[in-house]
Amino acid sequence: MAERIYLDNAATTTLDPQVLEAMMPYLTTSYGNPSSIYSYGRESRLAVENARKTVAKILNTNAAEIFFTSGGTESSNTAITASVRDLGCKHIITSQIEHHATLHTVQFLQQTGAVKVSYVGILSSGHVDMQHLEQLLMGSDEKTLVSLMHANNEIGNTIDLHETGNLCKKYNAIFHSDTVQTVGHFPFNLRNTPVDFITGSGHKFHGPKGVGILYINENVKIKPYMHGGSQERNMRAGTENLYGIVGFAKALQLATDNHDRDSDYVKGLKLYMMEQLQKNIPGITFNGDPTGRSLYTVLSVNFPKTDRSEMILFNMDINNICVSGGSACSSGVEGSHVISVISNDPDAVTVRFSFSKYNTKEEIERVLEKLARMI
Secondary structure, three states: OOOOOOOOOOOOOOOOOOHHHHHHHHOOOOOOOOOOOOHHHHHHHEEEEEEHHHHHHHHHHHHEEEEEEEOOOHHHHHHHHHHHHHOOOOEEOOOOOOOOOHHHHHHHHHHHHOEEEEOOOOOOOOOEEEHHHHHHHHHHOEEEEEEOOOOOOOOOOOHHHHHHHHHHHHHHOEEEEOOOOOOEEEEEHHHHHOOOOOEEHHHOOOOOOOOEEEOOOEEEEEOOOOOOOOOHHHOOOOOOOHHHHHHHHHHHHHHHOOHHHHHHHHHHHHHHHHHHHHOOOOOOEOOOOOOOOOOOOOEEEOOOOOOHHHHHHHHHOOOOOOOOEEOOOOOOOOOHHHHHHHOOOOOEEEEEOOOOOOOOOHHHHHHHHHHHHHO
């Protein structure tokens, strides 16, 4: 069987061997429950608290503001629900290109009659229309939550957290940002970032699945989303995912230590792929702002629609190339809600390539060669 080429790193990443090594003791010998009072449990408790300190130091915030969760979905659900239930938000401003963890939570709260929802405009570049955001904030006479993702998982576009956060401050709004695609990929300094909640997920930066963080600014007081125990300083009931938490901290540490080298390398792969696609396949376009304010890990490509390009994802799978699709919702097929908002060509066939430090230029060359044959 041909070797697999994995270019779907925005969906999940491989576990770094050093992360597995850090986790192993907690999967084998040090398995005490962190809530137990004997020394065996206290060792586990120490591991959790050391992980919290590591994460807090890297994000430049207090350990008391970091809460471990099961991942980005739980973190966003918690922040959005608490903003409405505990912080008195009656109006949510979000965008139609958010991750479903945000969109579906907001829609659920809207259906229950708890909030009214406004969607900020998205420019053809895929960026948030900041002028429209200010108009919506200005026109809101109720306590408002703004929920906008730091970087879009399908097209890679990023927002300016400071600009957005300062706008929220000006209008006394709560600001939640889904930072799942950026924690572990961009440096954060939360002490001087005007944001109330951010989220992270270990498996997006070579950590384990099933563990994430929720940052809750110390000035924000919310109640737990899950009840039944006093874990996470009474904020999240349930036995801690001990080895996951240790793995999350180790992965974040490695990502931070090697950030400059890895991000330059990954960005090089993305730009090389862009350039080669433009050179070799006529009629290709890219979604979002790939060479501007964008993730260095994500490239969203539109192939012109032909009988052959419609089979592209299927053919790539047969050729052991892992990528994700995301065309506009057309001909009754449920497609990508993100591409539907920004696309001016409903017929284009969209493929997202997303890269990591483990990809090579040779792999990209092999993919380009196969693509040329498929199209």
